[in-house]
Amino acid sequence: EVQLVESGGGLVQPGRSLKLSCAASGFTFSNYYMAWVRQAPTKGLEWVASITNSGGSTYYRDSVKGRFTISRDNAKSTLYLQMDSLRSEDTATYYCTRDRILRSWGQGVMVTVSS
Amino acid sequence: EIVLTQSPTTMAASPGEKVTLTCLASSSVNYIYWYQQKSSASPKLLIYYTSSLASGVPDRFSGSGSGTSYSLTISSMEAEDAAIYYCLQLTSTPTFGGGTKLELK
Numbered sequence: 001e002v003q004l005v006e007s008g009g010g011l012v013q014p015g016r017s018l019k020l021s022c023a024a025s026g027f028t029f030s031n032y033y034m035a036w037v038r039q040a041p042t043k044g045l046e047w048v049a050s051i052t053n054s055g056g057s058t059y060y061r062d063s064v065k066g067r068f069t070i071s072r073d074n075a076k077s078t079l080y081l082q083m084d085s086l087r088s089e090d091t092a093t094y095y096c097t098r099d100r101i102l103r104s105w106g107q108g109v110m111v112t113v114s115s
Numbered sequence: 116e117i118v119l120t121q122s123p124t125t126m127a128a129s130p131g132e133k134v135t136l137t138c139l140a141s142s143s144v145n146y147i148y149w150y151q152q153k154s155s156a157s158p159k160l161l162i163y164y165t166s167s168l169a170s171g172v173p174d175r176f177s178g179s180g181s182g183t184s185y186s187l188t189i190s191s192m193e194a195e196d197a198a199i200y201y202c203l204q205l206t207s208t209p210t211f212g213g214g215t216k217l218e219l220k
């Protein structure tokens with residue numbers, strides 16, 4: 001069974017950093033493209049970033065370029081999202097998703113950016 | 116950026132009723148993907164490549180469309196189908212539609 005378990009969320013002040021992790025199991029992690037999708041409170045879904053299976057290519061939405069970094073450790077079957085210079089508009093539940101068509105989703109982790 | 120516009124924003128359907136949700140793209144896309152999100156749960160893939168049913172999804176769900184106009188149809192509404200439905204395009208930078216909230220009448 002595919003499992004994606006996010007961690008690392010919490011309350012953080014504007015301008016500070018936070019690093020999210022997603023522990024994957026139940027499949028061969030190194031074979032899959034992975035992505036982060038977020039959902040602000042009471043809002044819709046928003047793609048954030050994606051990474052190829054090798055980690056060789058990464059993609060970002062414009063609003064997070066230069067502030068967020070997606071990465072992966074295939075030996076640990078773990079996906080990461082380093083979030084720097086956080087803004088209030090980054091407040092959301094962040095989901096870890098598997099493959100290009102977002103076939104599997106984690107339970108999500110809440111990130112609140114507030115002073 | 117390709118904008119996806121979903122309609123209606125909200126609707127209610129009675130058990131057994133046929134439901135059709137639409138997703139219009141601002142530019143032509145190759146495929147549309149549909150997701151279902153219940154209450155506070157994580158989204159779940161329903162339809163991929165416009166019309167292929169994801170594993171475990173009841174066959175009362177179906178998808179169709181091409182170019183800029185796509186739809187998700189539920190042939191016979193059931194109580195468990197009450198949820199928010201989102202469409203997604205991957206032809207260019209991924210974008211989601213704003214969602215359609217489907218309620219049980």
